[in-house]
Amino acid sequence: MKQDIFRGENPVKIVAIGAGNRTNKYLEYARIHPDRLQLVGVVEVNTNRMQHIAEEFGLDRSHCFCDYDDFFAHSFPADAVLIATPEDIHYDPCIKAIDAGYHVLLEKPIAQNLAECNDIAEHAKRKGVLVCVCHVLRYHPYFLKIKEVVDSGKLGKIISINHIASVGLDRTMHGFVRGLWRKEKLTNPMLIAKCCHDVDLLLWLTKTACRRLSSFGSLRWFRSENAPEGSSERCFNCSIETECPYSAVDLYYNRRSWISNFDIPVGKTLDDVLMEELRHGVYGRCVFHCDNDVVDHQVLSMEMADEVTINLSMDIFTNDDYRETHIKLTHGEIDGNEKHLRVRKFRSNEEQVFDFSDISNKPFHAGADLNLVDHFVKALSNKEYELQTSIENSVESHRICYEAERSRLTGKIIELNSSDQIHKK
Ligand SMILES: NC(=O)c1ccc[n+]([C@@H]2O[C@H](COP(=O)([O-])OP(=O)(O)OC[C@H]3O[C@@H](n4cnc5c(N)ncnc54)[C@H](O)[C@@H]3O)[C@@H](O)[C@H]2O)c1
Structure with a gap:
């Protein structure tokens, strides 16, 4: 076909x-x-x-x-x-x-x-x-370098990984507190919405199946009972707006962040649209008075089929939006933060540092979006060309996230029956 x-x-x-x-x-x-x-x-x-x-x-x-x-x-x-x-x-x-x-x-x-x-x-x-x-991390130059070093085998076998997905406060307030991804029913639990990419990455790096997992997390902070004294339901008329780190006025109006998401109808200006949103729209609401229900922090621990252990932490209380990964292997370690990647080999002075700082904040996920489309187009254009991954692999990373959610809600360790045939690429 x-x-x-x-x-x-x-x-x-x-x-x-x-x-x-x-x-x-x-x-x-x-x-x-x-x-x-x-x-x-x-x-x-x-x-x-x-x-x-x-x-x-x-x-x-x-x-x-x-x-x-x-x-x-x-x-x-x-x-x-x-x-x-x-x-x-x-x-x-x-x-x-x-x-x-x-x-x-x-x-x-x-x-x-x-x-x-x-x-x-x-x-x-x-x-x-x-x-x-669209698991864009697989097409991202920084993550491709990590994959290349791991697959080269020069640092031996992976024993454990600590991975942090720092979502960042601005992205969280815009998407996961006020915006499109604030409610599970409208979208998904936050670990799936945000970190299905990370779990996919971790399976891609380890090339092994998850045997069991446990997860913890909650909506700890952005709840009405934490609203500070003197705050209002909307930032534009809030008496403590100028000192609040979560202010919508500051995010959209002063700093002009995330404004590409607002349409400007003919005859209106950006300022008109922002003022309207701050007065009446969902994005003008106080973060403590929204209808959000997704978590604001979550951890996931996984034991893989070959005894590799993985910790993934999804954090939102960070200034920036980035990922940090530390991989411990039998003969060395790899650690990086999307800007720099350090590769060290034990019992040698061998240390390589790869600098990605010039591309880390570039649009299109540092070119990964375009690389992804390129792979897709090539797979449709050339019989010999295979995609980097399959829908089956993607379903497996989603399954882990859904099981993590089950663990978070029940407090149980979840045993998984996983096929070792997947994630071999
Ligand atoms: N791969 C990534 O890194 C990444 C990053 C951000 C978002 N996403 C995902 O991409 C998807 C879209 O996110 P987005 O940021 O582009 O959102 P968006 O709101 O900017 O775009 C979604 C568009 O869909 C339109 N739409 C809604 N209902 C529709 C319908 N029934 N028929 C046709 N169009 C309809 C909306 O009007 C809107 O223009 C989401 O699933 C999101 O989770 C992926």
Whole structure:
């Protein structure tokens, strides 16, 4: 089945379902390489965003849809769809895309529970189409270097890993307290929403299955009972706004952070939009008076099939948004923070430091977004080319996150029956 769709020299034709932040990032590839990837249609409920994309890529009105069911009702000539909608709108369009025979570039998390994730993998297998989950870390130069050093074998075997995913306060307040990812029901538990990438990375590095795990965490701070005296429900009229580290006025209005997420309708200015949001929108709310329920800190401990132990800590109370990884191997250690990566070999003076500081804050996840699309396009264009990972691998990292959530809620150690056949790449 897969053979039928190889594009050879022709550009891969893709339809975007959801034309928000992530789609715009991935479409940069089509802007740079129109000979390799061509946007041929868009499905978007937000008409401003739809028009914007349609104009930029010269799409005919008949190629623009507000409802993905209308899109699937046409047998539209495309090779693939990109699904970058909110998490509660992944499963249904993904199953419909697979059943219609499209390959899928699917934003993470795959879906909203393990049964849905498995269902997508089974449908894809039956239909013979590729579903590539956007685990961008696998395509990131810094993480690829870690992988290269581990796989070279020169430091021996991995014994243990400590990995910290520092989400950072700004990202947390915008996404996980006030915004799209604040409620499990709308999206997923936070470990899945944020750290399915990290678990995927850890499985990719260790190439082994998780045997058992335990997890702890809670929503400790951003709850109404912690609201300081004198605070208001909205930051714009709060008496302690100027001293509050969580102020929406400071985040959006003063510092102009995360503002690319706000649409500016014709006839309005950015300031109009920000003031409106601060007065009436979800992003103007006090962090102690939101309807959030996802955790604000969580740890996960894993014992792998070959006795490797892994600690993953998801922290939000950090100034910056980055990952720190320390890998202890039988003959050396690797540690890094996305800016620098240090590789040391025991009983030698051998120490290498790789400097990634010039790319660590670069857009498109330091180029990883574009590398990911490049892999996807090549896998559709060339019979010999294989994706870095499979939907089965992605489901396994999601399964670990869902089991971690079960452990967190029950306080139990969870034993897993895992296949050692996966994550060998
Ligand atoms: N891989 C990564 O590193 C990474 C990073 C951030 C977000 N994400 C994931 O990407 C996905 C999208 O996130 P985003 O930041 O682009 O969000 P976004 O809100 O910027 O974009 C989502 C778009 O989907 C549209 N939409 C909503 N319902 C729709 C529907 N029924 N049909 C068509 N369009 C619809 C919205 O109007 C919006 O434009 C989420 O699942 C998120 O978790 C992944």
